[in-house]
Amino acid sequence: MTANSSTINGNAVKDYRSNSLWRLTLRRILRQRSAIIGMVILGFLLVVAIFADVIAPYSPYQVLIGVEDVNKRQAPCIHLLGCPADQPQHIMGIDGNVRDEFSRIIHGTRVSLFVGFSTVGVAIIIGTLLGAIAGYAGGWLDNLIMRFLDVLLAFPSLLLAITIVSVLGKGLQNALLAIAIVSIPSYARVVRASVLSVKETAYVSASRALGGNHAHILFGRILPNAIAPLIVRGTLGIGTAILDAAALSFIGLGAQPPLAEWGQMLGSERNQVFTAPHLVFYPGIAIMLTVLSFNLLGDGLRDAIDPRLRSAE
Amino acid sequence: MMENTKPSLLEVQNLVTYYYTDEGVVKAVDGVDFKVYPGEIIGLVGESGCGKSVTSLSIMGLIESPGKIVNGKINFLERNLLELGESEMQNVRGAQISMIFQQPQSSLNPVFTIGSQIEEVFQIHGKISKNEAADKAIELLKLVGIPDAVKKTHAYPHEMSGGQAQRVMIAMALALSPKLLIADEPTTALDVTIQAQILNLLADLRRKFNTSVILITHDLGVIAEMADRVAIMYAGKIIEQSDVQSLFDHPKHPYTRGLIASVPVMGEIKESLDTIPGNVPNLIDLPIGCRFSTRCNAREEYQLEICNKQEPELQRNQKSGHEVRCWLYQDGEGHTAPFKL
Numbered sequence: 340m341t342a343n344s345s346t347i348n349g350n351a352v353k354d355y356r357s358n359s360l361w362r363l364t365l366r367r368i369l370r371q372r373s374a375i376i377g378m379v380i381l382g383f384l385l386v387v388a389i390f391a392d393v394i395a396p397y398s399p400y401q402v403l404i405g406v407e408d409v410n411k412r413q414a415p416c417i418h419l420l421g422c423p424a425d426q427p428q429h430i431m432g433i434d435g436n437v438r439d440e441f442s443r444i445i446h447g448t449r450v451s452l453f454v455g456f457s458t459v460g461v462a463i464i465i466g467t468l469l470g471a472i473a474g475y476a477g478g479w480l481d482n483l484i485m486r487f488l489d490v491l492l493a494f495p496s497l498l499l500a501i502t503i504v505s506v507l508g509k510g511l512q513n514a515l516l517a518i519a520i521v522s523i524p525s526y527a528r529v530v531r532a533s534v535l536s537v538k539e540t541a542y543v544s545a546s547r548a549l550g551g552n553h554a555h556i557l558f559g560r561i562l563p564n565a566i567a568p569l570i571v572r573g574t575l576g577i578g579t580a581i582l583d584a585a586a587l588s589f590i591g592l593g594a595q596p597p598l599a600e601w602g603q604m605l606g607s608e609r610n611q612v613f614t615a616p617h618l619v620f621y622p623g624i625a626i627m628l629t630v631l632s633f634n635l636l637g638d639g640l641r642d643a644i645d646p647r648l649r650s651a652e
Numbered sequence: 653m654m655e656n657t658k659p660s661l662l663e664v665q666n667l668v669t670y671y672y673t674d675e676g677v678v679k680a681v682d683g684v685d686f687k688v689y690p691g692e693i694i695g696l697v698g699e700s701g702c703g704k705s706v707t708s709l710s711i712m713g714l715i716e717s718p719g720k721i722v723n724g725k726i727n728f729l730e731r732n733l734l735e736l737g738e739s740e741m742q743n744v745r746g747a748q749i750s751m752i753f754q755q756p757q758s759s760l761n762p763v764f765t766i767g768s769q770i771e772e773v774f775q776i777h778g779k780i781s782k783n784e785a786a787d788k789a790i791e792l793l794k795l796v797g798i799p800d801a802v803k804k805t806h807a808y809p810h811e812m813s814g815g816q817a818q819r820v821m822i823a824m825a826l827a828l829s830p831k832l833l834i835a836d837e838p839t840t841a842l843d844v845t846i847q848a849q850i851l852n853l854l855a856d857l858r859r860k861f862n863t864s865v866i867l868i869t870h871d872l873g874v875i876a877e878m879a880d881r882v883a884i885m886y887a888g889k890i891i892e893q894s895d896v897q898s899l900f901d902h903p904k905h906p907y908t909r910g911l912i913a914s915v916p917v918m919g920e921i922k923e924s925l926d927t928i929p930g931n932v933p934n935l936i937d938l939p940i941g942c943r944f945s946t947r948c949n950a951r952e953e954y955q956l957e958i959c960n961k962q963e964p965e966l967q968r969n970q971k972s973g974h975e976v977r978c979w980l981y982q983d984g985e986g987h988t989a990p991f992k993l
Contacts, residue, residue, distance in 0.1 A: 541758040548712055548753075549824060550746030550776050552739065559772075563763045 367643040374639020380632035388448040395442035396428075399599040403437045411437050412608075412615040432617040435608055436597075443599040444621050450600045451629055454515060454584040455577035461519040462580075463573050466526025467562070473527065474534030475557045485531070488524040496521045497586060504592045511584075511600070514593035518583045522576055529572045533565030540564075567644045575637035578630040585626050601626050660687040660727075661864050662711070662832055667724035669703075669710045676936040680706040680719070682888035685966070688832065693858060693865040695879035695896070697872065697911070699932050703888040704868045708834045711866075712751055713741040729831070747777045750825040754837040756818035760809035766793070766820050767805025773827040792823040796853060815846035819853065826857060833858075834866045839874065851878055872915050876900055884908050887933055887943040890966070894974035904976040904993070906950040942979065950980060958987040969993045 368374050387394060403409050408426075413433040416422035431440035473484040491499070503517035537543065538561055546560045585602025587593035589609075594600030596607065601622040608618035664686050671678035681703040688694050696704050709715050711726055713733060726733040733744065745751075753759045761769060770792055771785035780788075786805070793801035796819040809817060818838060825833055835854065839847040855878060858865055867878055875882055876896065883893040884905065892905040903909045910928040930947040933939055939946050945959040958979050966977045974993070981993040 541753055541755050542761040544714070545751075545753060545759040545821070545824075546761070546772075547714055548745055548751040549773050550742045550744070551772075552742050552776075555776065560761055564761070 364644050368640060371639035371643050373635040374643060377632045377634070377636030377639055380628060381636060384448055384452065384629055384632060387445060388452050391445050391449055395439075395445040397439040397442040399438065399443045399446040400597050401438060401442075403433065403439065409433050409437060411435060412611060412618060414615070415440075415617055431621045432615070434604070434618055435611070435615075440618060440621060443604060444601070444625055446599040447601045447604065447622070447625060448629075450511075450594065450598065451581050451584070451626070454511075454518075455581045455629075455633070458515050458519040458522065458580040458584070459573050459577045461515075462522040462576070463526050463569065465519075466523045467530045467569065469523070470527035470530030471534050471557055471562060471565075474531035475538060475553070475561065481531075484527070488527050491521070492524040497583060500583060500587060501590075501592060504587060509592045509595065511588075511594040511598065514584055514587045517587070518580050521583070522580060525576070526569065526572060529568050530562075530565060533568055534561055537561045537564045570644065571637055571641040574633055574640055578633035578637070581633070582626065582630050658689055661690045661729070662688040663725075663727040664707070664711065665725040665727070667707065667710055667726065668722040669706050669715060670720055670722050672718045672720065673936075678935045679888050679938060680935060681710060684724075684885070684888070684890055686883050686890060686893060688864045688866060690831070690864055691858070691862040692880040693855075693867055693878055695875040695882040696866055696868045696885060697870060697875055697882060698885035699870060701932050701935070702885045704885055705836055707885070708751065708836055708866060708868055711834065712745060712749060713738075714745075743777070746773055746825075746830070747828045748830050749832045749834065750828075750830045751834040751836065752818070752821045752825050752838050754840050756821050756838075756841065757809060757812070757814055759821055760812075760817055762809055764808075765805060766807050766809065766812070770805070770820070770824050770827060773824050777828055788827070789823075792827055793820070796820070796823045796826075796857075797849075798823075813846075814842050815850060818842060818846075818850050822850075822853065822857070826861065826863070829861050830863060832864045832866065834868070836868045837870070838867075840869070840871070847874075854878070872911060884911070887938060888935060889943065889977065890975075891944065891977045892975065893966075894972065898972055898974050902974075904974065904981065905944075905978050906948050906980070907944050942977075950978075954980065954990050956980075956987070958984050967993050 397403070409429065411433065412435055413429070415430055415432040416426050416428055417430050418424055418428050422428065429439050429441060431444060434440050434443065469484050469488070473481040494502075500514070500517040500521045503520060504513050507513040507516065534557075543556060543560060546556050551560065584593055585600075585605070588600050588602030589606035591603075591606060594603045596603060605619060605622040605626075608615065612619050664684055667681055667684045669681040671680055684703070684707055686694065696707065698704050706715070706719070710721055711733065713736070715721055721734060724734065728744070728749065733741065736744065760766070764772075767786060767789045770789035771782070774780045774785040774788060789805055790801050793804055798804050798816060798819055804812075804816075812820065838854070839850050842850060851874060854865065854867075857863065867874070869875060879896045881893070881895050882899045883890045884899075884907065885891070886907050892899065892903070892908045899908065900912065903912055907928070910926070913926040914928065916922075916925055928947055933943060933946060939960060941958070941960040941962050942948070942964055945951055948959065950956075951959045956979050962984060964977050964979045964982050964984075966975050967981050968975045976993060979987065979989065980991050981989050983989050
């Protein structure tokens with residue numbers, strides 16, 4: 340009997356999956372041009388990050404003195420564009436420590452994507468927890484949590500991050516922690532706002548009338564209805580987090596040399612803007628492209644899944 | 653009719669639920685008494701804002717701030733529900749007393765399938781495997797007359813019509829065979845044809861499971877068809893209570909008479925429908941004396957002066973069990989009732 344009905348279930352799942360909310364949402368996302376462009380760039384970056392070891396011709400840390408006949412901050416040499424074939428090819432040139440710039444940019448993709456996803460991941464988990472509890476409980480607990488987050492929000496985020504890093508000590512790990520802490524309030528606010536509106540709905544009352552306890556209702560019934568704006572906010576937030584991390588590294592508080600991190604690469608060569616523009620140009624472009632992809636995707640997602648902004652269909 | 657001597661399933665005694673708002677104290681329910689016997693359908697009737705829903709939420713223990721149950725007892729299976737803690741109440745809700753709501757479609761969570769929402773009820777209340785719960789969900793959907801039940805367990809609420817959604821809600825409410833079902837205007841949001849189907853379903857299931865039902869509605873037609881007994885509420889109080897036959901044959905309270913007269917009768921041609929003049933009084937600032945006195949034409953007809961001085965008590969006819977709260981049937985200081993109950 341059980342086996343029989345579960346096979347029936349199996350068939351039914353196939354028939355009905357086309358109608359699921361996720362399918363509908365996905366279809367709506369695919370109609371957003373900016374989301375598609377964002378996804379394409381992001382997909383490209385993910386491939387680069389995953390296969391960095393294969394794509395990069397050199398190790399990002401390999402100093403080429405004595406290995407090849409190259410000079411410090413040598414301009415790019417691309418064979419296809421007329422660079423003499425007897426010279427070694429370095430499509431983005433050589434950096435101040437005589438390393439292949441292209442390999443460092445490629446490996447920097449890994450660092451930046453890791454920075455983006457990990458900081459936002461941590462911030463979303465903590466922010467969601469705080470925002471959900473504040474919105475659901477209300478009263479003094481809500482006040483306590485939200486006023487504390489308001490204080491955090493009152494500081495310019497980068498300044499606060501700099502303060503946190505100064506206290507904890509410089510380094511990529513502490514920079515990530517600082518960026519995560521700084522971005523908690525915005526996620527908490529988004530979640531709290533959604534929870535406030537969802538908890539008044541009839542289906543939440545119905546769940547209570549069926550005997551659900553508070554944890555079940557909040558995390559099992561309310562939150563799944565409140566995550567749409569969080570996904571949008573999180574996607575946009577990854578771009579900001581990458582930018583913040585690059586800024587911290589730029590001023591020397593984040594990633595430390597020799598780690599290949601775009602902001603740090605940019606910062607260490609900033610005085611050579613005129614003599615070796617390629618060393619500033621390529622990391623800058625890389626940061627811009629990455630942040631742009633998340634922003635486009637975030638905007639597209641917002642148009643597709645945030646009901647308050649959804650255009651009439 | 654014989655006086656009911658069976659022990660009651662639910663006994664609400666002097667229930668008082670107030671809402672403490674910034675504008676003042678809203679006396680939503682102000683001393684309500686009634687009993688529900690096993691297997692019967694009791695109708696709770698009244699205009700919007702007369703306290704029907706607040707009464708039901710009080711029974712469920714779902715009154716939220718700024719609301720508060722100020723006084724009273726709700727005895728259910730020899731326990732006073734008002735003395736139970738929140739976690740004990742959670743065990744009662746859904747398992748022993750459950751509730752269905754007015755807006756079936758918005759009472760279903762939009763991000764979960766129908767099946768998983770029914771299974772949820774089992775998971776909340778008991779240790780039952782996922783497979784068993786899934787089988788039971790299909791069984792329940794068949795029971796409430798949803799065609800293609802197996803497929804429908806994978807459907808989302810937005811794919812269901814209002815009638816189907818209410819059937820699903822009923823399935824969820826009856827999943828654990830509760831002793832008492834509170835149906836808060838279960839058919840108000842539905843088409844008339846669907847209404848009849850849902851009411852028939854409720855009546856069938858009541859017979860099958862011997863579940864008592866508190867049917868909250870403002871539709872006297874529904875009451876006449878479904879209920880065994882009726883309580884009429886007005887401004888937070890029960891003003892008349894009796895078995896359904898007696899109420900429709902001999903309505904006592906002027907308000908009840910007004911309600912019955914305001915229902916259009918098929919085949920009867922009238923210039924305009926009878927109405928009760930005025931509105932339900934402000935529950936913050938209730939009239940002194942009888943709450944209905946400001947709208948009552950019987951008061952003028954019989955020149956009763958006591959009505960806006962003192963509030964009448966619920967009078968009971970010992971033989972028929974018919975209860976009414978009106979000075980027409982009660983003697984008072986310097987006042988002789990014009991009628992005998």
